[in-house]
Amino acid sequence: MPNDTTNAKATKTERNSTPIPMPDQNDRLSAPFWRAANSRRLAIQRCDNCREFHHPPVGLCPHCLSDKLSFTEVSGRGQVYSWAIVRNQRIAAFADKVPYIVATIELNDAPGVSLLSNMPGTAADQMRHDMPVNVVFQEIAEGVFIPQFESAEA
Numbered sequence: 001m002p003n004d005t006t007n008a009k010a011t012k013t014e015r016n017s018t019p020i021p022m023p024d025q026n027d028r029l030s031a032p033f034w035r036a037a038n039s040r041r042l043a044i045q046r047c048d049n050c051r052e053f054h055h056p057p058v059g060l061c062p063h064c065l066s067d068k069l070s071f072t073e074v075s076g077r078g079q080v081y082s083w084a085i086v087r088n089q090r091i092a093a094f095a096d097k098v099p100y101i102v103a104t105i106e107l108n109d110a111p112g113v114s115l116l117s118n119m120p121g122t123a124a125d126q127m128r129h130d131m132p133v134n135v136v137f138q139e140i141a142e143g144v145f146i147p148q149f150e151s152a153e154a
């Protein structure tokens with residue numbers, strides 16, 4: 001007769017050892033974004049022809065169809081558009097991080113761009129629409145940084 005308790009523990013241990021997903025540093029479209037983040041800079045793709053910003057990065061500008069796209073460093077200042085509080089995490093690698101905030105951030109100097117990010121230093125009851133924020137960079141593995149945001153009001 002199988003021992004269900006033992007099997008359940010083995011499965012739980014296996015899930016807890018699942019690593020956090022890493023940004024693909026070699027992705028054809030997003031590599032410049034991640035390389036900039038590793039240097040603690042926020043760089044957003046911009047069309048060299050019509051000057052529109054795009055995020056996530058694209059291969060062709062959806063406004064003018066130009067393939068002349070480059071990355072522009074931005075300040076990282078912006079405001080909260082919306083947010084959700086994750087309390088029930090099904091991805092094992094993030095299970096010990098709940099509750100956490102997933103926020104849509106509008107960037108002041110990249111009109112039309114919204115970044116989906118986290119606000120690890122902000123309490124859920126402090127969140128509000130239009131809260132000014134600044135980018136911060138969190139090292140998730142040696143030399144690998146991801147942009148996150150914090151309140152600019154503190």
Ligand SMILES: [Zn+2]
Binds near residue numbers: 062065
């Ligand atoms: Zn364009």
